[in-house]
Amino acid sequence: MASSGTPGTPGNAQLAEPATPAPSAPGFAPWLRLRTVIDLLLGMHRVDFQAASRFVGLKYSSSWWPVKWLRFTWWALRQLLVRIPSSARYLTIAPHVSRTPMWLIDPNPHANHPWANDPSAQLCDEVDAVVIGAGFTGAAVAYHWARRTGDRGDEAPTLAVIEMDDPASGSSGRNEGLVVMGRYYAMVHDTVLHHLHRVRTDLDEDARTRLAGQFAEAYSRSAYRNAEMIERVIREEGFDCDYHRAGWVQAAEPGGEGALERSTAMAKERGFEDWTRIDRDEAGRRSGMCLDNAAGFSIGAASWHPAKWVWCLMTAALARPNVKLYTRTRVVRVEDAGECYRVHTARGTIRARHVVCATESYTPALHPQFHDLIEPLQEQAACGEGGPERMPPYIGLSAAWFFGGRYGKRVLFGSGGPRRADDEAGRNDPSRFLSRFVGAELARYYGPYRLEMTNEWSGTVSYTPDEYPIVGVFDGKRQHIIGGMAGSGSGVSFNAGRCVVNRVLGLTDEPDDYPHAYFGPQRLLDPGGHTWPEVE
Numbered sequence: 176m177a178s179s180g181t182p183g184t185p186g187n188a189q190l191a192e193p194a195t196p197a198p199s200a201p202g203f204a205p206w207l208r209l210r211t212v213i214d215l216l217l218g219m220h221r222v223d224f225q226a227a228s229r230f231v232g233l234k235y236s237s238s239w240w241p242v243k244w245l246r247f248t249w250w251a252l253r254q255l256l257v258r259i260p261s262s263a264r265y266l267t268i269a270p271h272v273s274r275t276p277m278w279l280i281d282p283n284p285h286a287n288h289p290w291a292n293d294p295s296a297q298l299c300d301e302v303d304a305v306v307i308g309a310g311f312t313g314a315a316v317a318y319h320w321a322r323r324t325g326d327r328g329d330e331a332p333t334l335a336v337i338e339m340d341d342p343a344s345g346s347s348g349r350n351e352g353l354v355v356m357g358r359y360y361a362m363v364h365d366t367v368l369h370h371l372h373r374v375r376t377d378l379d380e381d382a383r384t385r386l387a388g389q390f391a392e393a394y395s396r397s398a399y400r401n402a403e404m405i406e407r408v409i410r411e412e413g414f415d416c417d418y419h420r421a422g423w424v425q426a427a428e429p430g431g432e433g434a435l436e437r438s439t440a441m442a443k444e445r446g447f448e449d450w451t452r453i454d455r456d457e458a459g460r461r462s463g464m465c466l467d468n469a470a471g472f473s474i475g476a477a478s479w480h481p482a483k484w485v486w487c488l489m490t491a492a493l494a495r496p497n498v499k500l501y502t503r504t505r506v507v508r509v510e511d512a513g514e515c516y517r518v519h520t521a522r523g524t525i526r527a528r529h530v531v532c533a534t535e536s537y538t539p540a541l542h543p544q545f546h547d548l549i550e551p552l553q554e555q556a557a558c559g560e561g562g563p564e565r566m567p568p569y570i571g572l573s574a575a576w577f578f579g580g581r582y583g584k585r586v587l588f589g590s591g592g593p594r595r596a597d598d599e600a601g602r603n604d605p606s607r608f609l610s611r612f613v614g615a616e617l618a619r620y621y622g623p624y625r626l627e628m629t630n631e632w633s634g635t636v637s638y639t640p641d642e643y644p645i646v647g648v649f650d651g652k653r654q655h656i657i658g659g660m661a662g663s664g665s666g667v668s669f670n671a672g673r674c675v676v677n678r679v680l681g682l683t684d685e686p687d688d689y690p691h692a693y694f695g696p697q698r699l700l701d702p703g704g705h706t707w708p709e710v711e
């Protein structure tokens with residue numbers, strides 16, 4: 176149900192009893208409760224059961240499986256018969272709920288580009304580089320390509336962005352809208368260390384722990400720089416993407432205090448000052464949530480309109496004649512033809528010397544060697560007007576099993592979901608049970624509210640086995656990938672796009688924040704043959 180480490184649902188924290196009692200519902204018509212339960216039961220489909228199975232795995236991981244399922248059944252019945260019906264008067268459902276993500280309600284300036292303005296346009300035959308996908312990552316690559324080559328006139332190397340739908344139609348237009356400072360240091364350290372137990376059996380525990388710390392440092396350094404670059408570019412370019420830097424409050428559950436102390440102390444000790452602990456009063460003041468415990472607070476996190484960010488990047492890139500965009504064009508295969516690649520699409524073939532794969536959770540469908548190395552995991556969100564009055568605008572908010580935020584008149588809320596098959600990446604198939612569950616969680620933290628849910632959608636994020644991104648060449652030649660960003664794409668994609676563009680163009684005048692020893696895809700594809708960093 177929740178996915179560890181996504182912006183909205185960090186860690187495998189325990190689901191605890193309510194911080195404040197869930198609002199009781201005296202006088203709440205029994206028939207309305209009954210109808211909520213019946214509607215939920217009738218509406219259940221595959222994704223609800225898949226989400227349940229993942230939830231059991233996360234919440235009751237240490238129990239023997241029959242105990243696990245018994246405890247889960249008890250929990251689910253309580254949600255279904257008590258908590259969700261009690262909150263049904265706060266969260267009402269519009270007669271027709273749209274699957275359009277909140278951010279894609281706004282018109283897409285690059286829809287059906289270039290065919291919308293030029294129906295007879297053709298794909299170009301040959302470019303220096305092709306980037307597949309036009310989300311945060313593909314648009315970042317296009318932007319940096321234009322920035323670094325745009326002054327070279329007719330000599331400028333050429334780039335084509337190929338997108339099977341429209342820009343920002345993948346996760347980049349379906350997310351929570353937070354610009355994260357990346358995953359926090361201790362989280363990266365712990366997931367990497369867990370994986371090192373499997374792939375670095377040659378090291379002793381002390382060396383593995385030190386190596387995990389080096390990974391966490393490399394990640395945090397690149398993520399902090401990424402966040403500063405985003406803010407600077409938005410300001411300098413005058414991008415209109417509703418950027419507000421107000422931070423992100425992450426409620427800690429009872430029992431999670433120790434983990435919070437440890438994680439903030441670890442980050443601070445290494446000089447990463449963004450991830451802090453705030454006491455429950457300050458957390459309450461910032462978030463409007465009613466909390467029993469201290470909370471985690473990311474000082475530098477921001478919120479934005481994620482689709483507008485992508486569109487602004489694309490607009491800036493397309494202002495240069497050496498950057499082209501072909502939407503609604505699916506890449507079906509990339510063929511290595513020696514000195515160049517043939518990128519086969521549904522509209523024809525483009526030859527390119529370099530290819531950048533910016534397809535994130537869709538990657539294994541195109542490159543099967545990433546099966547089980549880039550795992551698509553569903554996340555979902557919903558929105559409507561109204562919401563808890565105490566919820567302030569633009570600040571990131573989350574607890575163990577939900578995320579939320581107020582953007583203008585709307586409140587967005589969501590949660591993690593199940594693993595998807597490779598060919599199901601990007602499917603828009605939210606679970607109503609999860610939306611209802613999050614509705615009940617909102618009441619738990621905010622008390623009574625009124626919100627009519629009008630939009631509900633899902634997307635897929637992607638996780639590598641060590642939950643650490645890959646940035647680099649994956650075929651030993653000139654095919655690059657930026658992926659496995661563990662639900663924190665805003666914390667990686669812009670800086671990683673910059674570094675990959677610099678490598679493709681052979682430019683060394685800017686720092687490269689994604690050294691191969693840490694981020695190289697061989698770490699996952701061939702751990703035995705990978706050149707690992709020296710343990711310091």
Ligand SMILES: Cc1cc2nc3c(=O)[nH]c(=O)nc-3n(C[C@H](O)[C@H](O)[C@H](O)COP(=O)(O)OP(=O)(O)OC[C@H]3O[C@@H](n4cnc5c(N)ncnc54)[C@H](O)[C@@H]3O)c2cc1C
Pocket residue numbers: 182183307308309310311312313337338339340341342343344345346347348349350351352353354355504505506507533534535536537538541553554555556589633634635636660661662663664665666668
């Ligand atoms: C509900 C939800 C909440 C989230 N919240 C946050 C958040 O608050 N902050 C955050 O940082 N991250 C968040 N994420 C994760 C974030 O959205 C992703 O990490 C990020 O969007 C990844 O960007 P991307 O460009 O790499 O991938 P995508 O945006 O998925 O783009 C990949 C693109 O590739 C295209 N494509 C795929 N295959 C092909 C092909 N064969 N040919 C042509 N085109 C192809 C797709 O159509 C798609 O447009 C959330 C995700 C979800 C689903």
